Amino acid sequence: MEGSGVIQRYRDFLPITDATPIISLNEGSTPLIEAPNIVQALSGDFRLFVKYEGLNPTASFKDRGMTLAVSKAAEQGVRTIVCASTGNTSASAAAYAARAGMTCVVLIPKGKIAYGKMAQALIHGARTLEVRGNFDDVLELVKELGKRDDIEVVNSINQFRIQGQKTAAFEVCDALGDAPDMHFLPVGNAGNITSYWMGYNEYREAGESSKLPRMMGWQAEGAAPIVRGEVVQAPETVATAIRIGNPASWKQAVEAAEASFGAIDTVSDDEILDAQRMLARSEGIFVEPASAAGIAGIVKSHAGGDIVEGSTVVVTVTGHGLKDPEIAIDNAKAQSMVVDANFEVVLAATGL
Ligand SMILES: *Cc1c(COP(=O)(O)O)cnc(C)c1O
Numbered sequence: 001m002e003g004s005g006v007i008q009r010y011r012d013f014l015p016i017t018d019a020t021p022i023i024s025l026n027e028g029s030t031p032l033i034e035a036p037n038i039v040q041a042l043s044g045d046f047r048l049f050v051k052y053e054g055l056n057p058t059a060s061f062k063d064r065g066m067t068l069a070v071s072k073a074a075e076q077g078v079r080t081i082v083c084a085s086t087g088n089t090s091a092s093a094a095a096y097a098a099r100a101g102m103t104c105v106v107l108i109p110k111g112k113i114a115y116g117k118m119a120q121a122l123i124h125g126a127r128t129l130e131v132r133g134n135f136d137d138v139l140e141l142v143k144e145l146g147k148r149d150d151i152e153v154v155n156s157i158n159q160f161r162i163q164g165q166k167t168a169a170f171e172v173c174d175a176l177g178d179a180p181d182m183h184f185l186p187v188g189n190a191g192n193i194t195s196y197w198m199g200y201n202e203y204r205e206a207g208e209s210s211k212l213p214r215m216m217g218w219q220a221e222g223a224a225p226i227v228r229g230e231v232v233q234a235p236e237t238v239a240t241a242i243r244i245g246n247p248a249s250w251k252q253a254v255e256a257a258e259a260s261f262g263a264i265d266t267v268s269d270d271e272i273l274d275a276q277r278m279l280a281r282s283e284g285i286f287v288e289p290a291s292a293a294g295i296a297g298i299v300k301s302h303a304g305g306d307i308v309e310g311s312t313v314v315v316t317v318t319g320h321g322l323k324d325p326e327i328a329i330d331n332a333k334a335q336s337m338v339v340d341a342n343f344e345v346v347l348a349a350t351g352l
Contacts, residue, residue, distance in 0.1 A: 004029070006064050010073040013170065014068060014091060014163055015204055023070045023100045027063035030055045030082060032175040032314070037282040038295070042302050045309045050279075051172060051179070054287055054320030056288070058120060060241075061192060061318050064168060065161030069195055070096040070158045073152040079103060082145050084138040084242050087117030088319055093154050096123035105145075107131050107138045109317065114324035127331070136246045145332045155249050156191030165192055169199025170208070172314055176241060177281075179209040181311035186293035186318055187217035187226065188242035190253035194239055196316070197256035215262035217253060218297035220290075224266045226253055238269045241290035241319060264305075267296035273331045275299060279317070286321030286328070295317075298345065299327035 005024030007014060016022075035048045053061035070093075073081055077112035082105040083093045090106035097104035104126040108118075111130070121128045131138050140154065146153035156162060164334075173179050178199050187193050193215055203209045219227055220237035225245055232245035245255065257264045267275075269289075276298075279285050285293075294315040301307050321328055339349045 002238040005067050006164060010167045010170055020071050020075045022106050023074055023096055024036065025057035025063065025095065025099060027056050027067050030087055032172060033285065035283045036338040041282060042299065044302055044307065045308050046313050047312045049314045050285055051168060051252060051314055051316045052285060053318050056217040058092045058095045059320035059323060060087045060092065061165060061168060062089040065156065065164035066092040066096045068164030068294050069158050070152045071099050074100050078152045079152045080149060080151045080188060082142055082151055084135065084142040086135055086243055087113045088241055090118035090126060091117045094121045094126035097126065098124045107142055108133050108243030109133060109138055112240055112243065115326060116323040121306055135244055155248065162191055162195045162198065165195035166202065168204055168316065169196045172202050173209040176312065179211050180213045180314040182216055182307065182313045183213040184216045184294040184297050184313065184315040186242050186290050188244040188247065188254060188290065190247040193217045193256050194249045212260055215256045215260040216297055216301065217230060217257060217264040218293040219264065219266050219267045220272060221266045226250060226264050227266050238257065239272050239293055240289035241288060242293060246273060247279040265297065267293055267300060268345065277331055285297050285317065287317040288319040288321055288323045289327055291317040291319050
């Protein structure tokens with residue numbers, strides 16, 4: 001049973017053969033939601049659409065690449081997948097490995113993973129190791145493990161991940177009828193910006209769209225190796241999913257920004273948290289902090305006059321807000337009230 005996941009829907013654009021068993025959780029087909037309230041709050045004159053990737057099966061865009069990476073691993077007869085992760089890759093790998101009946105090993109920098117993501121890795125049965133080190137240390141260990149023939153690494157150094165993730169660009173074009181003028185997204189390991197750029201190019205070459213968007217990537221100030229032009233040894237940001245000091249797809253990300261006349265720039269943790277709250281309050285869309293980096297980028301670009309009037313802008317919000325409930329409760333800057341079960345007391349407390 002192939003389901004209606006991204007491999008089935010975009011198989012002509014993917015490295016699939018009749019021999020590839022399709023391991024899918026019906027990922028993709030996420031909504032592209034117009035966000036007029038944010039545009040209005042910015043007094044902007046453009047159309048903004050939010051690609052809500054938190055609505056994938058494991059609640060982040062990682063599923064688009066994982067379905068292909070795990071399917072190809074199965075085709076090659078591999079029974080064990082391994083990944084280094086700030087959280088969402090491990091959640092996705094754990095789920096797809098469970099689906100495929102494979103063993104999954106995840107290596108996570110100790111203490112740096114959001115609560116919901118840890119829950120996912122554990123409940124899906126992944127062997128979960130917290131390593132005393134940062135993400136880049138962990139990735140090196142995983143690459144070492146991957147030298148064995150019976151183990152497949154499913155980090156975004158796995159080209160099938162990049163290939164699968166490009167399907168999000170296809171979906172955006174299919175929904176809008178063409179590519180947007182600008183595409184905003186957060187940048188961590190820079191696999192996703194690489195994937196979108198690949199997808200937009202392939203779709204245009206296939207005659208499915210007529211133009212290419214400016215690619216606008218956003219790193220957190222404390223984890224901005226691409227913007228600074230050097231490896232960050234101890235990356236630090238509230239947005240754990242983009243807490244990366246040495247991105248795997250660094251070169252490709254720079255190429256995407258340059259070839260598209262776009263940019264890769266930084267936003268601060270405060271700007272990220274403000275954007276998370278704004279998106280939740282004004283549009284009803286709840287995302288994890290890393291995902292809000294693209295929204296913060298829109299605020300910054302608009303303030304800088306970089307968004308042309310009348311243009312169509314898409315922002316990918318990469319993961320669901322429930323991944324990281326602790327930060328959300330903190331960032332809500334609001335508290336619940338404890339009251340007695342008494343109508344007068346409740347009425348007074350509601351402020352109505
Ligand atoms: C993985 C991830 C990112 C970063 O994507 P890259 O491909 O590593 O640049 C951003 N946000 C979320 C929620 C993620 O899971």
